[in-house]
Amino acid sequence: xxxxxxxxxxxxxxxxxxxxxxxxxxxxxxxxxxxxxxxxxxxxxxxxxxxxxxxxxxxxxxxxxxxxxxxxxxxxxxxxxxxxxxxxxxxxxxxxxxxxxxxxxxxxxxxxxxxxxxxxxxxx
DNA sequence: GCATTGACGAAGG
DNA sequence: CCCTTCGCCAATG
Numbered sequence: 001x002x003x004x005x006x007x008x009x010x011x012x013x014x015x016x017x018x019x020x021x022x023x024x025x026x027x028x029x030x031x032x033x034x035x036x037x038x039x040x041x042x043x044x045x046x047x048x049x050x051x052x053x054x055x056x057x058x059x060x061x062x063x064x065x066x067x068x069x070x071x072x073x074x075x076x077x078x079x080x081x082x083x084x085x086x087x088x089x090x091x092x093x094x095x096x097x098x099x100x101x102x103x104x105x106x107x108x109x110x111x112x113x114x115x116x117x118x119x120x121x122x123x124x
Numbered sequence: 125g126c127a128t129t130g131a132c133g134a135a136g137g
Numbered sequence: 138c139c140c141t142t143c144g145c146c147a148a149t150g
Contacts, residue, residue, distance in 0.1 A: 038132050042145095048133090050145050055131035075132060082131030128150075136142075 023057040026118050030072040033100045034116035037076045044118040071095040078111030
């Protein structure tokens with residue numbers, strides 16, 4: 001009855017937990033040879049202004065699944081802003097090139113052509 | 125417990 | 138058109 005609900009917002013907590021999982025889930029669905037952005041993923045998840053959290057999620061992604069294709073997620077300029085978090089840093093570019101994506105000076109070439117928007121491709 | 129820092133991005137000057 | 142500010146929110150100092 002009068003239980004003191006300590007956790008005021010359990011629902012929100014759950015959503016936050018799911019957010020990380022959702023990021024991984026979407027990332028796993030990025031086709032080979034295609035890339036997307038932090039903002040696109042955030043927008044698809046309904047938290048468009050929280051693109052930073054997407055990056056944070058991927059930062060600790062390897063703790064959940066080291067095989068996560070995080071190299072397919074770049075910033076909105078098509079730059080490999082997260083390459084320094086790979087091991088070694090050059091791994092990100094190497095993986096992308098292996099998938100047929102052209103990378104020059106840490107920037108994805110033909111970015112608009114290989115861009116994969118989850119909101120469009122996964123249907124929204 | 126406040127300040128700083130990000131794998132970002134949009135808006136304002 | 139470049140630079141700064143701000144929102145976002147978790148982690149870290």
